[in-house]
Amino acid sequence: MANLLGLFSIVLMFSHLYLAKMEESAITRHSSPIDFIRASCKATRYPTLCYQCLSGYGSAIRQSEHQLALTALSVSLGRARSAVAFVGKLTKVKGIKRREYMAVKDCIENMSDSVDRLSQSVRELGHVGATVGQDFMWHMSNVQTWVSAALTDETTCLDGFGGRRMDGNVKAAIRRRVTNVSQVTSNALALINRFAARHRATD
Numbered sequence: 683m684a685n686l687l688g689l690f691s692i693v694l695m696f697s698h699l700y701l702a703k704m705e706e707s708a709i710t711r712h713s714s715p716i717d718f719i720r721a722s723c724k725a726t727r728y729p730t731l732c733y734q735c736l737s738g739y740g741s742a743i744r745q746s747e748h749q750l751a752l753t754a755l756s757v758s759l760g761r762a763r764s765a766v767a768f769v770g771k772l773t774k775v776k777g778i779k780r781r782e783y784m785a786v787k788d789c790i791e792n793m794s795d796s797v798d799r800l801s802q803s804v805r806e807l808g809h810v811g812a813t814v815g816q817d818f819m820w821h822m823s824n825v826q827t828w829v830s831a832a833l834t835d836e837t838t839c840l841d842g843f844g845g846r847r848m849d850g851n852v853k854a855a856i857r858r859r860v861t862n863v864s865q866v867t868s869n870a871l872a873l874i875n876r877f878a879a880r881h882r883a884t885d
Contacts, residue, residue: 715740722750725876726869735866751877752807754870755829759800761863762832766793768859769839772852782852789839789856793863796835799828800867807874822878829871836864 713721716737723732735757736743736750743749772778772786803825810821839860843853 713745715744718745719743719750722747722873722876723869726872728865728869731862731865732869732873735869747877747880748807748810751870751873752804754866754873755800755804755807755825758829758832758863758867758870759797759804761866762793762797762800762836765859765863766790766797769793769856772855775852778852782848782850785842785848786852786856788842789860792835792839792842793860796832796839796863796867799832799835803828803832818881819878822874822881825874826871826878829867829874833864833867833871836860836867840864 719736719740720733723729723736726732732754736753739753743753769786769790773783773790778786806821806825806828810818810825840857842848843856
């Protein structure tokens with residue numbers, strides 16, 4: 683009797699998994715690009731921001747995991763470049779204190795490094811589409827490493843403004859801008875990891 687119950691439980695479990703998979707496939711086949719983006723963004727840490735950033739690119743993304751990750755990464759690169767330009771202007775703010783000036787200069791360096799790594803990642807991810815097997819994993823490993831490093835660069839920029847002595851308009855302006863870039867980069871990394879994991883599962 684116990685064996686029969688165990689067998690029944692196993693059959694039931696696989697039935698649920700099969701039905702869930704069929705339901706997921708049906709949704710994927712019939713959903714719009716916008717639905718695909720919204721569902722994919724649930725895998726990120728900041729899903730609302732993810733959807734806001736990517737919903738305007740539905741016609742380019744369609745329902746491609748690769749294009750979704752590439753678009754998210756390109757958006758992150760664009761925001762990082764904009765942040766570098768914005769932070770650079772703050773070195774010329776009237777009355778800026780020396781310690782603020784030095785922190786801003788360090789932030790510019792960190793954010794410039796982030797831009798370089800994200801640029802490398804966009805190029806590398808662009809080459810992934812035609813690769814399979816070990817080649818695919820090699821390219822994806824590079825992308826994941828560089829985007830993670832870019833995220834660290836962004837965090838390091840903000841670390842330079844730690845402590846109450848740095849409180850003020852300069853710190854607030856940089857924190858607002860760089861935090862947004864960091865969140866967008868985090869989302870891009872989540873979608874990159876998702877793309878890599880799904881590709882690995884079907885390889």
